[in-house]
Amino acid sequence: YVVVFNDTWMELGDTYKVVEETKKRWPQLNFYTARSEKNAETTWKEMGPPSRLIRWCCTVHKSAPTLLMLRTLVGKPSVRALVIEGVRREESQRRSVYSDVAIGYKHDTQTNIRPIMDWSSTEIYLYIFSRSLPLNRAYRFGLTRVGCSVCPFASGWSEYVIENAYSSDVKPLIDVLFEYASMFTKEKDDLMEFVSSGKWKSRASGSSLRFGKEIPSRSFNNESILVLRIKSPNEKWTEWAKAVGNVVMENDAQGQINVRGPSNSNSSQKILDFHIKRDADDEVITISGLSSDDKETVTRLGWAATKASYCTHCQACQVECPTGALNVTTTKVSIDQGRCIHCAECLWFGGKVCLSAKSLKLKEGANAMSDNRVYLTDYSGFGIREEWLRKLVEVGEKWSFETSGLGNKQFSGLRSWLKHAEIDISENGTLSLSLLRKLGPDSDLVWATIWTNLARNSQIVRWYISQVKWGSVVSKDDCVRMTAEYFPNHTERTRKNAVTALFELFNKSPIGTRLGIGVASFNGRQQRVEKKGWSKPLPEVILYSLYRFAEANSRYEFTLDELYNLESCESPYALFGLSQPKLMSMLRGVSLTKPDLVRVEFVRDLNNVYLNRDFSPKEVLQNVRLE
Known part of the structure; x- marks a missing residue:
């Protein structure tokens, strides 16, 4: 009988003690320890601290080392593992819906079974005490689960x-968190607050890391030439490309790769030429000989570029290789071309491609404030006026420049606002003409929905939401100055037009005063707005905003803490200034009236929210009317 202890490098001291006690009590057992070749401090520094959104640690420090150890024990290049888990339904709402058997869980080669899913805590302790089994002392201190010493889900x-x-046990990782926090502030009190409040748990990309990296770009010079651009690759692209096909190097800068032919081709093989140009630390790889039928090959070559760019040698993808061709050490990747069958499982990695890439990649466009979704020049200095929206609903399908009664710049500015508010006189927009008529163009529900949509699509609105704090009073001149840092490529005149349009949106629509987003006042001739918050929020809009948040983050399960810690423009707090107790109270009520749309778990120290991924935000808005 073999026992494998998975040491994550993040265990509590009492966990190691109970392992040693178990070894002494049952000396006949064959004990082995599986752990990553890199300790947790190293991986946290190389990949960035794990978070609720980027949970790479379980694979890197738990499942991958254990499966690699099993390979060694059985002497085979690949094994299928049956993992017996001690999770139970009563531990959380999320676990309550777990199946008893999970095939392909975490890794394609892993199957999990859960034999004590329906056991209660009482039954667990009765079983332990009746058999005088060792008990981790951490439970006696009051922990209900004993796992990693520092965890974003704790x-x-x-x-x-x-x-x-266990302060000494957690100190090394807490020090890493303080090092991470120092990227945002140098003030001691702010550093303490950043770590203790759990803000580190909300990291969603590599944008907040000094060593975050852009995703390799992929383009075509023409249909047959693929160009890959990799910034400061960590590994050789030519090594990862061996997972796509056999690579033959003519010299350091060029070679050939023998790949599978397209499925609709008579040829089973295809030879592609590639050339590598190195510019400082970057690489540009030009691959020729492709056709429009080589979509799968192009995708795989792109995966190889991602691997080369981000690889931190965490060894997670090594587990996916069915032949043992892939070998990853702490410093190097090598693929044995004699054993590789080009299945690309290591490149695909269950759809993740690369755990390090997910953790280190910069948001698309590198800076969310300077992307090209919306241009600051779009609004021509005008906002959405309540009477303009009323006119649009009144005229309906015949609405146009001629029927709107607006000037050229007013009409142009309004059209841009309508686009970003997702208002469409056809039935294509989130707010269709029929829905506007049903809800009423003067209703708070419509205007709060408009504000929620603008938070997704409008740069100036996103800037205001993220940079002007609740309770602040700012003037138009203040905002023009503040936007200079975030829109450095725009002139002062352009920024002033955008701010003027935003202030008019507040002044001429319910968004400003009724929703409390920008309550206007004047100091002499200087206009100011106060960001107060929505005093009478509607549950329909809050639910809609949660679905927009889920859609943006591809996550339909999260905690209330995340909504208040994440740097997101689409959470109910960011949008409307709702306090956590108020949001919790509203969600309790909605979960009772609409359990098919939202479930909550607000018991003890849990504050989990579960949405139904079968519903889109638009469907929620169209179909939900809450009492």
């Missing part, structure tokens, strides 16, 4: 217990 209670009972 509850406030768990963190309190660990901080007081």
Whole structure:
């Protein structure tokens, strides 16, 4: 009988003690320890601290080392593992819907079974005590689960217990978090607040890391020539390309790769020429000989570029290789072309491609404030006026420049606002003409929905949401100055036009005063707005905004803490200034009236929210009317 202890490098001291006690009590057992070749401090520094959105640590420090150890024990290049888990339904709402058997969980070669899913805590402790089994002392301190010492999913209670009972165990990783926090502030109090409040748990990309990297770009010079651009690759593209096809190098800068022919081709093989141009630390790889039928090959070559760019040698993808051709050490990747069958499982990695890439990649466009979704020049200095929206609904399908009664710049500015508010006189927009008529163009529901949509699509609105704090009073001149840092490529005149349009939106629509987003006042001739918050929020809009948040982050399960810590423009707090107790109260009510759309778990130290991924935000808005 073999026992493998998975040491994550993040265990509590008492966990190691209970392992040693178990070894002494049952000396006949064959004990092995599986752990990553890199300790947790190293991986946290190389890949960035794990978060609720980027949870790479379980694969890197748990499942991958264990499966690699099993390979060694059985002497085979690949194994299928049956993992017996001790998770139980009563532990959380999320686990309550787990199946008893999960095939391909975390890795394609792993199957999990959960034999004690329906056991209660009482039954667990009765079983342990009746058999005098070793009990981790951490449970006696009050922990309900014992796992990694620092975890982005840990509850406030768990963190309190660990901080007081195991401070020396967590110090190395807490030091890494302080190092990460120093990227945002140097003030001691701010550093403490950043770490203790859990803001580190909300990291969603590599944008907040000094070593975050852009995703390799892919383009075509023509239909047959693919160009890959990799910034400061960590590994050789030619090594990862061996997972696509056999690579033959003519010299350091060029070679050939023998790939599978297209499925609709008579040829089973195809030879592609490639040339590598190095510019400082960057690489530009030009691959010729492709056709429009080589879509799968192009995709795989792109995956190889992503691997080369981000690889931190975490060894997670090595587990996916069915032949043992892929070998990853702490410093190098090598693929044995004699054993590789070009299945690309290591490149695909269950759809993740690369865990390091997910953790380190910069948001598309590198800077979310300077992307090209919306141009600051679009609004011509005008906002959406309530009477203009009323006129649009009145005229309906015949609405145009001629029927609107607006001047050229007014009409142009309004059209841009309507686009970004997702208002369409056809039935294509989130706010269609029929829905506007049904809800009423003067209703708070419509205007709060407009504001929610603008938070997704409008640069100036996103800037205001993210940079002007609740309770602040700012003048138009203040905003023009503040926008200079975030829109450095725009002139002062352009920024002033955008701010003027935003202030008019507040002045001429319910968004400003009724929703409390920008309550206008004047100091002499200087106009100011106060960001107060919505005093009477509607549950329909809050639910809609949660679905927009879920859609943007591709996550339909999250905690209330995340909504208040994440740097998102689309959470109910960012949009409307709702306090956490108020949001919790509203969601409790909505979960009772619309359990098919939202479930909550607000018990003890849990504050989980579960949405139904079968519904789109538009469907929620169209079909939900809450009492």
